Amino acid sequence: SNFFEMADGPGNTWYYATTLSAISCPAGGANTPCKLTVVAKDVVGHVTNNTLVLYVDDINPAISGLRSNDTDNISRSTSSVKLNVTASDANIANVTVKSNYTATQYIMTDGPGNFWLYTTTFGTLGCQGGGDNTTCTLTARATDYAGNKNYTYYNLIIDDVNPNIGGLKSNDSDNISRSNIMLNFTVTATDAHIVNVTINSNYSATKRLLKRGAGNVWSLNITLANLGCPTGNDNSSCRITAWATDVVNHKNSTIYTIIVDDKLPVINSLTSNDTDAVSRSDQKLNFTVFATDAHMVNVTITSNYTSSKSLMTRRAGNIWSYAGTPASLSCPSGKEGAYCKITARATDIVGNTNISVYTLIVDDIKPNIAALTSNDTDHISRSNSLLNITVTASDVNLANVTLKSNYSSTQYFMSGSGTTKSYHNVLTSLGCPSGGDSTLCTLTAKATDYALNKNSTSYVITIDDKVPTISSLKSNDTDNVSRSNTMLNFTAIATDAHLVNVSIQSNYSSTKHLLTLGAANKWSLNITPANLGCHAGQDKSYCKITAWATDVVNNKKSTNYTFIVDDIKPSISMLRSNDTDNVSRTDNLLKFMVTATDS
DSSP, rough: OOOOOOOEEEETOOOOOTTTTHHHHHHHHHSSSEEEEEEETTTTTTTTEEEEEEEOOOOOOOEEEEEESOSSEEEETTTEEEEEEEEEEEETTEEEEEEEEEOOEEOOEETTTEEEEEEEEEETTOOSSSSSSSEEEEEEEEEEETTTTEEEEEEEOOOOOOOEEEEEEEEOOSSSSOOSSSEEEEEEEEOEEEEEEEEEEEEOOOEEEEEETTTEEEEEEEETTTTOOSOOOOOOEEEEEEEETTTTEEEEEEEEEEOOSSSOOOEEEEEETTTTTTEETTTEEEEEEEOTTTTTTEEEEEEEOOOEEOOOOOOOGEEEEEEOOHHHOOHHHHHHEEEEEEEEEEETTTOOOEEEEEEEEEOOSSSSSEEESOOOTTTTTTTTTTEEEEEEEOOTTTTEEEEEEOOOOEEEEOOOSTTTTEEEEGGGGTOOSOOOOOOOEEEEEEETTTOOOEEEEEEEEOOOOOOOOEEEEEETTTEEEETTSSSSEEEEEOOTTTTTEEEEEEETTTEEOOEEEEEGGGEEEETTTTTTTTOSSSSSSEEEEEEEEETTOOOEEEEEEEEEOOOOOOEEOOOOOOOOSOOOOTTOOOOOOEEEEEO
């Protein structure tokens, strides 16, 4: 009921400056009404009044729960966020928000219930951008109409920096792999608020999560096929991208390109320069094979007798070669027909392999060869005689049998089935000399197998191209006139290195009669002219005797002897003397005469 005098102000305005508590309004309430009455009295005692009801509010607004729709409280400075806070008061005037980097207050919007809302960016509120872990404190202030204020706070992190990521690689150091090989991909990624690291290929949108390991290394075991890289090719490029993502969805990436090789190398035509594939174990051979691959590492060669492999050398045109003996590949030695399987293996950089196989026969045993001879059983022949020369030869890998003489280097092939081989020709075809009477010609038959093992045998034949010498054919009838029944002794001188016989015959008979060798190359025969076929019963029949000297190769030479066969007695008559009366003394010289005729 206390009245306080007001002061007259300008115009008709009266004022009184005081606090509500000084004029006895109740204190400590949130919305306590206090009725003020003003009384105006003039000098004549007229009185009038007016009332004003004021509400006394001594309680600060309630405010709490300042937060954003970024639930992890980490955001980019440029990201649009929705802030909300709960604020209540009977006489609330406004709610504002500011950051610790600026004094500017931003008025929030009254929302449903006691929510106050404000949509903005943290950068707009003055939060410091550009860092990767900058703390920004937001203050929401609730003010009522009585000027009571209350505050609530919200701390958040500003992250404007992309993650760091690099060093993406796999444990395949040459960056070439098969699509089905399990690879370990690793990448180094750092960020204050990293969420995950993923990888995917340029052939698939599917991202695979990596696992964080020690330090800042992230890893994943996966095949290229599972990353969507192409399969079945020999040189497909696959680009792998690793993505690092932080909590505010900043992303950074790094790329790693790998080659996918799923194709086996191409390899074929393994062979050697031994065209018949039969070789000695110590024979130096050149093995070659065709092999190609986009990422060839090597081509090796080995045999089925060893696990050891020898490297082949690349030549022009995708040809690979190896120079070595079968023994160097551990093929067996000392055998006659041992099969050795040679394998060339092509290997590419990802371990794809392919093979080509070549079977070689190893033969270290010489052929068997013996019994070189001819159909000339006495081993003496004319140089132009047609001979059948034969030899026995055998070998499991027999290639050929050749024949040559010691007078020529030319080898002539012998032919025939089975183990018997023959050569049908004259000796001069082999180079044996002609014209001699006792020339030795050595024939050598050589058996060669496909491994070039050789064995030989020899045969010596004597060449006799000279005819015998024969002369001095005669009989013991010195006048060369004989009766047909007179036993005559025919003789001739005949010589030859290989004389077989001397025979005689007449021109009246084809029958030849052998002479007997005596001393000093004299051959003789006792025979009558009649037995030689000479004509009998005539008084003067010429009979030509031919003596033949024949050597072992049937060289012949003849000489002739002609005599007269006389089987008729002489005719004689008219014996008389010059004493016509046929009476004479004993001492008379008489001349006797007779008539006689004979051829």
